[in-house]
Amino acid sequence: ILNVEQSPQSLHVQEGDSTNFTCSFPSSNFYALHWYRWETAKSPEALFVMTLNGDEKKKGRISATLNTKEGYSYLYIKGSQPEDSATYLCARFRGTSYGKLTFGQGTILTVHP
Amino acid sequence: NAGVTQTPKFQVLKTGQSMTLQCAQDMNHEYMSWYRQDPGMGLRLIHYSVGAGITDQGEVPNGYNVSRSTTEDFPLRLLSAAPSQTSVYFCASGVAYEQYFGPGTRLTVT
Numbered sequence: 001i002l003n004v005e006q007s008p009q010s011l012h013v014q015e016g017d018s019t020n021f022t023c024s025f026p027s028s029n030f031y032a033l034h035w036y037r038w039e040t041a042k043s044p045e046a047l048f049v050m051t052l053n054g055d056e057k058k059k060g061r062i063s064a065t066l067n068t069k070e071g072y073s074y075l076y077i078k079g080s081q082p083e084d085s086a087t088y089l090c091a092r093f094r095g096t097s098y099g100k101l102t103f104g105q106g107t108i109l110t111v112h113p
Numbered sequence: 114n115a116g117v118t119q120t121p122k123f124q125v126l127k128t129g130q131s132m133t134l135q136c137a138q139d140m141n142h143e144y145m146s147w148y149r150q151d152p153g154m155g156l157r158l159i160h161y162s163v164g165a166g167i168t169d170q171g172e173v174p175n176g177y178n179v180s181r182s183t184t185e186d187f188p189l190r191l192l193s194a195a196p197s198q199t200s201v202y203f204c205a206s207g208v209a210y211e212q213y214f215g216p217g218t219r220l221t222v223t
Contacts, residue, residue: 004155032210043117043203043214044156051210089155093210100146100171101212103155 004092006104013080014112020076021107023090027071034101035064035075036089044089047075080111115139117215119204125221126194134189134218136204144207145187146171147179149200150217156203162187194222 005024013019025033032051036044048057053068061078077084087108091101120135138145146161148171158171162181176198178190187206191198199222204215 034210034212043216046211046213049210091156100158100161101148101156102172103148103157105153105155 004090004102004104006088006090006107008107009105010108010110012110012112015080015082017080017111018076018078019080019109020074021088021109023073023075023104025071025073025090025092025102025104027068030068030071030092032093033066033073034089034091034093035073036091038087038089038106040086047088077109080109082111082113085109085111117204117206117213119202119215119218121218122216123219125223126191127223128194128196130194132191132194134191134202134204134220136187136189136215137185138187138206138213139185140206140208140213141184142206142208142213143184144212145181146205146207146212147177147187147189148203148205149173149198150203151200159189159202191220194220196222198222 007022035047038044048064050066055066057064063076066073087106089106091103094100117138143164147159148156150156157173159177160179162168165184168179181187202218205212
């Protein structure tokens with residue numbers, strides 16, 4: 001994998017459903033992976049920064065796992081709510097420069113009441 | 114703290130005009146970056162800076178200039194606007210692995 005790829009591109013779920021998305025990235029020279037939540041007309045909001053293989057992070061109903069050896073991360077949302085509707089972005093730090101991120105194209109989540 | 118601020122929020126330019134998008138942060142962050150967001154393409158890095166006086170190119174630097182004379186400010190200059198530069202521009206600042214984004218500037222070039 002040359003770039004950061006996210007799947008699916010979009011997802012529609014019903015309120016109360018649990019869901020998950022995937023972020024795939026080059027496994028070589030890994031430093032850190034970011035997950036962001038991005039609502040329309042707002043700025044991206046950081047959810048998690050993950051650095052170690054096997055990392056699991058949790059924030060309320062949202063959690064994420066990281067596998068640096070195979071180059072993927074999963075984001076899980078348990079019991080989706082309409083307010084979870086947003087674009088979820090993952091981004092990989094490029095090399096040793098903290099200021100450089102390579103983003104995936106995002107997964108657009110719509111939660112229907 | 115105001116965090117990361119960007120001005121203007123919206124701008125319409127004619128092809129060939131120049132302008133500067135302003136970005137400021139009050140968190141004393143070393144790292145500042147500019148990204149553009151286009152439909153279906155996520156965020157792409159234009160330029161970034163690791164400190165005052167130090168800048169470098171990102172993935173899509175053509176048509177843009179930056180400078181960093183102070184820790185707080187990181188303006189992005191469009192030298193001669195083109196319709197392909199119609200986009201939403203986000204400035205970010207950070208330290209270590211944390212990055213914080215500004216509210217964005219929506220630019221339309223006609």
